[in-house]
Amino acid sequence: MEIVTNCTQVSAVDGGDSNATNDESCAKLTIPFDLGDAPDPNFPVLLANSGARHQLGTDVYLGKCVDGDLGDVQGDASGDDATEGKPVYGVCETDKFGKLDDEDGVALAELHVGDTQNTVQVTASSACKLNAWVDWNQDGSWGGAGEQVFIDQVLAAGRNDLTMDVPAFAAEGTIYTRFRCSTAGADGIGGEAADGEVEDYALTVLPALPKTPLSVGDFIWEDTNKDGKQTEGENPLAGAIVSLLDSTGAPAKDLTGTIVAEITTDATGKYLFSNLPEGDYSVKVAPPKDYIVSPSAGDVDDVPANDDSNCAVQGDGSITTALFSLTAGGEPVDDGDADANSNLSADCGFYKPTEPTHSLGNKVWIDDGAGTLGNANNGILDAGESTVADGVVVELRDAAGVLLTSTMTSKGFYLFSGLTAGDYKVCVAASNFADTAILKGFSASTGGNEADANAGVDSNDNGSDVLADGLCSNVITLDANAPTGETDTASGTAGDDGMNTPDALSDLTVDFGVIPPVPPTPLSVGDTVWIDADENGLQGKDELPLVGALVTLLDKDGNPVKDLAGNNVDYLQTDADGKYLFSNLPEGEYIVRVGAPDGYAVTQGGAAVDTDPSNMDSNCAVVGGHVQTLPFLLSAGAESITDGDTDANTDLSVDCGFYVPKVPTHSLGNRVWVDTNNNGLADVGETPAVAGIALELKDSNGAVLGTTTTDAEGRYLFSNLPASRRLSGVRGRGQLCDRQYSGRFHRQHRQQPSSGCEYRY
Numbered sequence: 001m002e003i004v005t006n007c008t009q010v011s012a013v014d015g016g017d018s019n020a021t022n023d024e025s026c027a028k029l030t031i032p033f034d035l036g037d038a039p040d041p042n043f044p045v046l047l048a049n050s051g052a053r054h055q056l057g058t059d060v061y062l063g064k065c066v067d068g069d070l071g072d073v074q075g076d077a078s079g080d081d082a083t084e085g086k087p088v089y090g091v092c093e094t095d096k097f098g099k100l101d102d103e104d105g106v107a108l109a110e111l112h113v114g115d116t117q118n119t120v121q122v123t124a125s126s127a128c129k130l131n132a133w134v135d136w137n138q139d140g141s142w143g144g145a146g147e148q149v150f151i152d153q154v155l156a157a158g159r160n161d162l163t164m165d166v167p168a169f170a171a172e173g174t175i176y177t178r179f180r181c182s183t184a185g186a187d188g189i190g191g192e193a194a195d196g197e198v199e200d201y202a203l204t205v206l207p208a209l210p211k212t213p214l215s216v217g218d219f220i221w222e223d224t225n226k227d228g229k230q231t232e233g234e235n236p237l238a239g240a241i242v243s244l245l246d247s248t249g250a251p252a253k254d255l256t257g258t259i260v261a262e263i264t265t266d267a268t269g270k271y272l273f274s275n276l277p278e279g280d281y282s283v284k285v286a287p288p289k290d291y292i293v294s295p296s297a298g299d300v301d302d303v304p305a306n307d308d309s310n311c312a313v314q315g316d317g318s319i320t321t322a323l324f325s326l327t328a329g330g331e332p333v334d335d336g337d338a339d340a341n342s343n344l345s346a347d348c349g350f351y352k353p354t355e356p357t358h359s360l361g362n363k364v365w366i367d368d369g370a371g372t373l374g375n376a377n378n379g380i381l382d383a384g385e386s387t388v389a390d391g392v393v394v395e396l397r398d399a400a401g402v403l404l405t406s407t408m409t410s411k412g413f414y415l416f417s418g419l420t421a422g423d424y425k426v427c428v429a430a431s432n433f434a435d436t437a438i439l440k441g442f443s444a445s446t447g448g449n450e451a452d453a454n455a456g457v458d459s460n461d462n463g464s465d466v467l468a469d470g471l472c473s474n475v476i477t478l479d480a481n482a483p484t485g486e487t488d489t490a491s492g493t494a495g496d497d498g499m500n501t502p503d504a505l506s507d508l509t510v511d512f513g514v515i516p517p518v519p520p521t522p523l524s525v526g527d528t529v530w531i532d533a534d535e536n537g538l539q540g541k542d543e544l545p546l547v548g549a550l551v552t553l554l555d556k557d558g559n560p561v562k563d564l565a566g567n568n569v570d571y572l573q574t575d576a577d578g579k580y581l582f583s584n585l586p587e588g589e590y591i592v593r594v595g596a597p598d599g600y601a602v603t604q605g606g607a608a609v610d611t612d613p614s615n616m617d618s619n620c621a622v623v624g625g626h627v628q629t630l631p632f633l634l635s636a637g638a639e640s641i642t643d644g645d646t647d648a649n650t651d652l653s654v655d656c657g658f659y660v661p662k663v664p665t666h667s668l669g670n671r672v673w674v675d676t677n678n679n680g681l682a683d684v685g686e687t688p689a690v691a692g693i694a695l696e697l698k699d700s701n702g703a704v705l706g707t708t709t710t711d712a713e714g715r716y717l718f719s720n721l722p723a724s725r726r727l728s729g730v731r732g733r734g735q736l737c738d739r740q741y742s743g744r745f746h747r748q749h750r751q752q753p754s755s756g757c758e759y760r761y
Contacts, residue, residue, distance in 0.1 A: 032056040032068035032087055033192075034102075037075060038176045038200040042140035044190035045200070052180055052190050052198040056089055059598065060126045061197040062105025062181055065090030076202050090125060103199050106179050108164075113208040115166040122162060122179065124155040126595070127550060127571050128196055129185025134177045134203075136170040142178060142189050152185040154570050156560075170205050177201045183550070183573065211255055212328035215342040216244070217272035218335070220265045220285060223309065223349030228295040230307040230347065236269025237350055239288040244273045247280040247323060272344075278327055284320045285311055287350045292357060292418030292499070293319050294349035295405055300324035304345075306335045311348035313417050315361075315390075315410030316490040317498025321346055353418060358478040359501040360396070360510060361415035363488060364388045364428060367445040367461065367513035377515055379448020381459035381488075387412020388514065392432050392439060399423035399475050413490035417499040421478050427470035428463060428512050441517030444471050453510060456483035461513035473510055482507040521636035522564055524650040525553070526581035527643070529574045529594060532603040532618065532657035539616045539655065545578025546658055549596050553582045556589035556631035587635055593628040594620055596658045602627045603657035612653075615643045620656035629654060668697065669717040672710050688714025 033053040036045045045051040047070075054061075056068055067085035085102075092102055107121040122130060132150040133142035142148070149164050180187040182196030220240045221230055243262040244252040252260045254275045263271040287293070297308035299322040310321045329340045336344040369376030370384030387409070394414040395406045399422075406429065407414050416426075432439040444465040453462050453476045463471030485495045486508040495503035529549045530539055552571040555561050561569045563584040572580045596602070606621025607614070609632035619629045637648045644652040672689040673682050693710040697718045710716050 032085075034061070034066050034197050035069040036178060036198045036200040037078065037103075038178065038202075039075060039140075043135075043142065043176060043178070043200075050190045052178065052187070052193075054180070054182060054193045054196045054198055056087070056195075058126075058183075058195040059089070060124075060128050060181070060183055060195040061089060061102075062125070062179065062199055063090075063102065063123050063197075064104055064125075065092035065102050066197045067092070067102045078202065102197075103201075105181075105197065105199050106201060108201075108203060110206065111166050111170075111203060112206045113166055113170050113172060114168045115209070117163045118166060120162040120164050122155060122160045122181075124157055124160065124181055126157050126183075127552065128155050128181040128183055129153065129187075130155050130179065130181045131185065131187045132177065132179045133189060134164075135175050136167055136205075138171040138173065138175055142176075150179075154568060155181060166205065168208075172205050172207055175203050175205055177203055211277055212341055213255055213275045214278065214326040214328060214331070215272060215274040215276065215339075216281065216283070216326060216344075216346055217342075218270060218306075218344040219347045220269045220271065220287075221347070221349050222291075223294040223351045226294055226351045228297055228309040228349055230349070234349075236265070236267060237287065237291070238265050238267050238269065240265045240269075240291075240348075240350070241286040242271040243284045244276075245282045245284055245320070249282075252276070252279075252281055276326060278325075280323045280325050282320045282323050283311070283346050283348070284318060285348050285350075286319070289500070290352050291350040292353060294351060298322075300343065300346050304332070306332075306345045306347070308347065309349035310346055312405075312407055313415050313499065315408065315413035315415060317413075317415055317417075318410075319348070321348070353420075355420065356480075356505060357417070357501065358419045358421060358482070359415060359417040359497045359499060359506040359508075360419060360424060360426060360476065360478060361413065361490075361497060361506075362458075362486070362508045362511050363412045364392055364394065364409055364414065364512045364514065365412055366516055367447070368516055377445055377447040377513075379445050379450075379461035379513055381511060381513070389438055393429040395427045395429050395470065397425040397427060397472070399425065401425060401472075411490065415490065415497055415499070417497060417501060419478060421480075423475050423477050425472050425475060426462070426510050426512075427472035428514070430468055430470040433467045439514060442514045443467065443517075445513030445515055450474070456509055458483070458486055458509040459488060459511060462510050463512040471512055471514070473512075476507065476510060478505070478507060480504055483509050520564060520586055521649055522583065523585045523587065523634045523636060523639070524581055524583040524647075525585065525590065525592070525634060525652075525654055526650075527579060527615075527652040528655045529578045529580065529596070530655070530657050531600075532659045535603055535659045537604040537618045537657060539657070545574065545576065546596060546600070547574055547576055547578060549574045549578075549580075549594055549658075551580040552593045552595070553585075554591045554593055554628075556591060558591060561585070561588075561590065585634060587633075589631045589633050591628050591631055592619075592654050592656070593626050594656045594658075596627065599660055600658040601661050603659050605657065606630070608632065609651070609654050613640075615640075615653045615655070617655065618657035619654055627656070629656075663722070665719070666721045667717055667719040668721060669715065671714040671716065673714050688712075690714075 034056055035051050035053045038045050040046045040049055065088055067088045069085050105123050109119045130150050130153040133148050135142055136147055137144055146167055178200050180198045182193040187193050220237045222235050222237045224234055225231055241262055241264050244260045246252045254260055255277050260273050265271055293311050293313060294309045296312040297303050300310050301324045311319050313319055331340050331343040333340055365381050365385055365387050367377055370382060375382045390410050392409040393406055396404045396416045398404055431437055444463055445461045446465050448461055450460055450462040453473045462473040482504055484503045487494050489496055489508055491498040497506045529546045531544045531546050533543050550571050550573055553561055553569050563569055564586050569582060574580050602620050603618050605618030607617055607619055608630045609619050620627050639648050639651045640653060641648055672693055674687050674689060676686050689710060691710055691712045695708050695716050696704050697706045698704055706718055708716050
């Protein structure tokens with residue numbers, strides 16, 4: 001709690017001192033705060049040490065409730081649980097101390113050193129931004145590297161399932177954590193926030209769980225019939241150098257963190273890498289001189305056969321398998337052993353050609369001009385233009401277009417090696433341009449297609465222009481007169497394909513240009529949330545903006561959205577002018593949802609944004625318990641240019657009005673008269689009591705709430721009364737009337753023979 005005292009000088013109307021002994025009049029205001037309860041002074045907890053604290057009084061807190069703290073509790077992060085503060089916001093449940101539990105916003109799974117993706121469930125009463133810290137190394141500070149585990153993580157109202165990694169350097173035993181959530185976010189370890197809550201926890205970090213050691217192998221052989229299948233009579237290939245790579249292409253590490261050593265196959269052709277963690281890997285093989293790789297049957301994960309070859313030449317000239325996964329308990333048990341933690345199906349075949357072999361390659365690049373408009377889509381590989389991402393599929397076909405084999409780009413390069421002399425075509429596969437593929441949205445470079453792929457021209461586009469057929473070169477003839485001295489090679493050496501193919505037998509000039517998709521036009525939507533004082537649903541000239549309203553942008557189904565950069569679109573708070581603006585949005589259908597400060601109700605309106613041309617009305621209404629617009633469409637170049645700007649990519653017509661509902665009031669009356677015949681009825685001819693009879697209105701405890709007097713007709717009235725208040729009655733001098741009543745009624749009552757009372761409520 002914090003007590004704020006405001007004092008003012010007391011003086012007479014004429015400026016003189018009205019009281020020489022009392023010059024000031026003071027009023028005290030108590031502001032409730034929530035504070036943490038970790039050990040202080042190691043962690044900033046106490047109010048005296050600028051501990052983390054949040055002003056209370058709003059509907060923003062963690063869990064089901066929050067209570068006020070005095071700022072004098074610290075210890076083992078259970079002090080706040082063991083005490084009950086006042087006031088309380090929300091509805092608390094009882095904790096293990098038998099107290100109302102306001103430390104209920106965070107639930108964590110069991111933590112082990114080195115664990116990844118631990119579940120952290122955080123419950124928030126309203127949308128807010130989470131900042132959290134863990135003292136992983138137990139040094140009594142949350143300021144260490146890697147110890148802030150959430151930074152302005154946006155939470156929605158309700159349960160939010162997050163994840164957190166436990167670093168390998170985490171110390172075992174008790175650790176302290178701090179979770180802070182507030183509307184504005186950017187909370188630090190200590191200091192004040194305008195709303196929200198702070199919760200400290202003591203957690204236990206357990207020893208690292210034993211990890212199952214995994215293995216991968218198996219056989220490198222001499223594929224004499226060149227079919228990519230292990231055939232009876234084919235022999236192991238000794239002297240091949242086998243290495244294991246991780247998912248990034250770097251040397252893999254075992255469970256001890258040691259780089260896995262490469263293996264040179266012996267007379268058995270076998271290799272085995274063991275003591276490996278779960279993860280994605282590839283096997284790289286460097287065969288003895290003059291051997292080339294057999295046709296690949298496919299990926300280790302996808303092809304169940306244990307007698308085929310899984311290796312292929314990559315764009316950079318290396319020979320590797322595709323990435324495959326090793327999973328504890330998930331490996332095949334019919335691959336030469338019954339161990340579900342070992343994969344013995346990664347085999348590679350090689351053969352030594354009996355006649356000269358050729359190679360064919362080179363690069364797939366993005367023909368966008370690298371910032372020079374005149375160079376875009378010119379069919380020439382200009383300085384600064386970049387290559388496509390790794391993994392673009394390139395096909396080798398025969399002269400009739402029949403698929404022979406395929407490979408994938410690496411750093412933009414591709415290579416087919418071990419080829420016999422003859423006629424071929426190379427194609428950038430049509431599958432690359434599918435909606436879920438790597439070149440989605442790309443198109444063919446059309447500015448300078450190569451007419452004769454055998455002309456030896458380098459760094460130009462050799463592809464056709466029809467995506468559905470693949471971007472294909474015309475027929476290339478491989479013979480002893482291939483272009484020589486090509487400078488743009490994967491090996492970095494002119495004319496060298498990286499596979500020891502003689503330069504005159506290697507054609508590294510077959511390049512392909514592609515055009516990137518046109519960047520989508522960024523769209524925006526706003527604009528005003530205002531106080532509709534006259535409740536007519538229209539923005540009046542003198543009506544004020546509503547500051548601090550929470551505005552959230554959702555898709556048409558009410559789900560969170562992402563901007564063009566792939567970032568989550570965060571909620572906004574309206575500024576001093578009641579404005580908000582969401583920008584960098586893709587085309588699509590959206591909903592604007594508004595959370596007004598407490599006490600405000602949405603005004604009349606709810607007109608559809610798309611069909612309502614007015615920029616002065618309210619587009620919000622209550623839908624499913626939320627105040628929001630109907631779905632509306634944002635389209636590039638199609639937005640209004642009369643809504644406050646002239647930008648056809650911005651809609652500034654989405655406005656929402658709110659007002660403070662007026663509290664209904666009631667009145668109570670009616671008259672005092674002389675009941676001549678004592679029948680309790682105001683009969684014709686009976687006269688009102690005299691003017692000036694004093695009447696008192698009392699509550700059910702007899703306390704006087706107000707006074708009035710009768711007029712010349714005996715009438716009286718108490719007005720501006722709240723509803724649902726139990727009153728003891730109206731008392732006139734002389735005890736004319738005295739009754740308790742509540743609700744709405746119209747009663748005539750006889751109390752004295754000489755007078756009457758009439759009530760209306």
